Structure formats: structure tokens, C-alpha cells
Amino acid sequence: MSISTRQASLQELADIVGATIKGDPNTLISGIATLELAQQNELSFFSNRKYHKFLKITQATVVILHADDLADCPSNAIVVADPYLAYAKIATWLTQTPIQKTQIAPSVIMADNVQLGENSLIGANVVIGENSNISNNVSLHAGCVIGKNVTIANNSVLYANVSVYDNVQIGEQCIIHSGAVIGSDGFGIANEKGQWLKVPQLGTVIIGDKVEVGANTTIDRGAIEDTVIENGVKLDNLIQIAHNVHIGEHTAIAGCVGVAGSSTIGKQCAIGGGSGILGHLTIADHVHITATSLVTKSIKESGVYSSGTPLQENAQWHKNFIRFKQLDKMARRISELEKKLNKIAKT
Known part of the structure; x- marks a missing residue:
């Protein structure tokens, strides 16, 4: 299977990542495919040695690769130090959707005093609460519900059925996938003679720029202070971020992770899928936690950490x-x- 893209020359693509090229700089590509399935006028990349056999026989017109593999490439090439990173940048550029004109579906419900920027896409059955500010080039797909006093900055995309509670702030170039809930109440309860009394959750959620939130991920509002997701954070599907959590910039968290309340995760951390982080802990910058680990104490130094035992008979x-x-x-x-x-x- 190949993906159609805008048409571009080999030189244009190389310029995006500052790469050198092998071949005719005027060669055109208009699609993306794997090394094995690529055909004429399609782009591919090579970064995993497992697929070396396909590099030698690929029909791709252009391959992104490292200089060490250039001799085995039968086609035009974009030569870079990190082929996978270069592919990510080039593929993003090739598949960018052109800026749309403002489109508002007839079934949209928009309260008073909503500020709507230019080139907005507001899909069917979207609801926007009063005094919310939706900036330029924002897309709200079908069924999104936006509360009161919400701010969504330029070029952000919310896919179908995202719920954003009152007073939440979402930065620029964010991507929030279907079913995500931003700003729901944190799990604050107090015990009175064996019965649970709800504690009001008075804070909100502040999301920085270029944050991605996966499908059905939930981010709770703070109890008094705010829950904060800094710039560049990437959250996978089915993650629970509890109240008052603070996640440092460019941290990536894989699916099914649970982060309990009032924990702080540093910058450029990587949290493996299925891990759990207990409340009121601090994790230093540049920490890598492997999959299904349980974090019960604060981590004060960068490094790789694991817990649990591997699967056995x-x-x-x-x-x-x-x-x-x-x-x-x-x-x-x-x-x-x-x-x-x-x-x-x-x-």
C-alpha cells in the first residue's frame, strides 16, 4: 500500500532536512511506501537492518538512508545521519493539509461571545461554550464538546468526540485524538465515617504547544493548582493523568500508563507502556522507565529504571x-x- 502526497522534487525534500542527495535533483515523487512495496515516483526510507534485503531490490524512486548504506541503494537517495528522523520531517511536510477556508457545519451549537479565528473547521454537532477562544486554523471534528472559557491556540486539531471541560488552555499545533477527555474532575475524595465526600476540583489543565494526546486518554483538572502538560509532550492512547500532575517538555508516555495525583515528571523522559507512577513523586529529567514498571519512590537521577519480573512458564x-x-x-x-x-x- 502506498500513500499519495503532494508532488515534490528530490532537491525540495533534501532541503527540508539539510541533506545531500544522490541522483537527479529534479526527480519528482508523489507518494510514500515501504521499501518492499514502493513503486515509481514513491519515497521510502531505510533505518532498520532487518529490512536490508528490501533495500537492494526496492523500486522506490527515492530512499532516505545513512551514508553507510548508499552503496546498496539502486535508486536516488537522500543521505542523512538519522534516516527515521528525516523521514518523519519529510513525510509531515508532504502530507500537510492545505489551510482551509472557514467551514462551520449547520448543526454546530456555539454560545455567546465565542471568538472564532480565521480558517477554522467546525464539524457536525460540535458544541462550544461561552467566552471560549478558538484561534486561527483550528479544526474541531464532529462531536467535539468545548466548555466555557476554553482557549485553543493556532493550528491545533481535535478529532471526533473530544471533550474539553471549562477553563482549559490548549497551545499551538496540538493534536488531540478521538475520545480524549481534558479537564475532567480529579479523583479527590475525603472519608467521613466510612462514606466518601467529594472534594471540589478547582484548578484546570494547561497544555503547551506541539502536544499530542492519544485516543481515550484522560487528563484531570487540578484540585487547587493546575495540571500542566509542557511543550512537546507526547501521550499515547489510554493514559490516565491525574490531578495536579506536571509533565516536563518533550516527555513521551506510551499506552496504558497511569500517573497518580501531584506527581512531577521531568523533561525528555520516556515512560514505557503499562507502567504505573504513584502519587506525590518526583521523576528527574532524562529518565527512561521500561514497560509495566511500578514507580513507588521518587527518581532523583537520570537513567534507565525497571521493575517487575518477565513472563515465565x-x-x-x-x-x-x-x-x-x-x-x-x-x-x-x-x-x-x-x-x-x-x-x-x-x-
Whole structure:
């Protein structure tokens, strides 16, 4: 399968990433495909050694690759240090949607005092609350519900059925995927004689620029202070961000992660899928947490951290689990033996 794109020359594409080229700079491409399936006038890239056999036989007109692989490329090439990064930039440019004229579906419900910027796309059954500010080139796809006093900055896209509660701020060039909920109440409850009393959630959510929020991800509003998602953060699908969480810029979090309330995650962190982060913790900048880890203490230094045990055959897991329960007794016995050995050594 190939993806049709705008037409561009080899030189135009190389200029986007400051690359050198092999071949005719006037060569045109108008599609993107994998090395294996690419045909004439299509662009591909090579960054994984597993696909080296396809590089040698590809029919792609242009391949993005590293200089070390140039000799094996039978076609025109864009030569860069990081082919995957270059592909991301070039593919983004090739597939950008032209700026639209303002389109407002007849079924839109828009309250008083809504400010609507130029070239906005407001899809069917969208609801926008009073005093909200929707800036230029913003797309709100079908079924989005935008609360009161919401700000959505230039060039942001909200896909179908996104819900944004009152007073939320969303920055420029953000992408929020279908089913996401931004600004719902945090899980604040107080116990009164065995019954739970709801604690008002009075803060909001502030999202920076170039943030992406995955499908069905939820970001809760702060209890008193705000929940903050800084510039460049990337959140995968099905993530729960609790109240008063602060995520530093350019951190990426994979699917099904849960971050409990009032935790702070630093800049340029990577959180593996299925991980859990307990509340009121601080994670330093440049921390990588591997998949399905449980973070129970603050992490004060950058590095790679893991927890849990890998999958095993069930019978072996049971044996190891029994040994795990015996660790405390074993540790005490070893300590006693060490004391006895020390006494013997001194005599």
C-alpha cells in the first residue's frame, strides 16, 4: 500500500532536512511506501537492518538512508545521519493539509461571545461554550464538546468526540485524538465515617504547544493548582493523568500508563507502556522507565529504571514466587551466619 502526497522534487525534500542527495535533483515523487512495496515516483526510507534485503531490490524512486548504506541503494537517495528522523520531517511536510477556508457545519451549537479565528473547521454537532477562544486554523471534528472559557491556540486539531471541560488552555499545533477527555474532575475524595465526600476540583489543565494526546486518554483538572502538560509532550492512547500532575517538555508516555495525583515528571523522559507512577513523586529529567514498571519512590537521577519480573512458564513462576516469600528468612539466616563467621575469623 502506498500513500499519495503532494508532488515534490528530490532537491525540495533534501532541503527540508539539510541533506545531500544522490541522483537527479529534479526527480519528482508523489507518494510514500515501504521499501518492499514502493513503486515509481514513491519515497521510502531505510533505518532498520532487518529490512536490508528490501533495500537492494526496492523500486522506490527515492530512499532516505545513512551514508553507510548508499552503496546498496539502486535508486536516488537522500543521505542523512538519522534516516527515521528525516523521514518523519519529510513525510509531515508532504502530507500537510492545505489551510482551509472557514467551514462551520449547520448543526454546530456555539454560545455567546465565542471568538472564532480565521480558517477554522467546525464539524457536525460540535458544541462550544461561552467566552471560549478558538484561534486561527483550528479544526474541531464532529462531536467535539468545548466548555466555557476554553482557549485553543493556532493550528491545533481535535478529532471526533473530544471533550474539553471549562477553563482549559490548549497551545499551538496540538493534536488531540478521538475520545480524549481534558479537564475532567480529579479523583479527590475525603472519608467521613466510612462514606466518601467529594472534594471540589478547582484548578484546570494547561497544555503547551506541539502536544499530542492519544485516543481515550484522560487528563484531570487540578484540585487547587493546575495540571500542566509542557511543550512537546507526547501521550499515547489510554493514559490516565491525574490531578495536579506536571509533565516536563518533550516527555513521551506510551499506552496504558497511569500517573497518580501531584506527581512531577521531568523533561525528555520516556515512560514505557503499562507502567504505573504513584502519587506525590518526583521523576528527574532524562529518565527512561521500561514497560509495566511500578514507580513507588521518587527518581532523583537520570537513567534507565525497571521493575517487575518477565513472563515465565507458570510452574517456574510458582517456584520463584515461593522463593521470593522466603527471601526475608534467608536474609536473616545469612546475616546470622556472617556474624558467626566474623567471630571465627577474629579468634
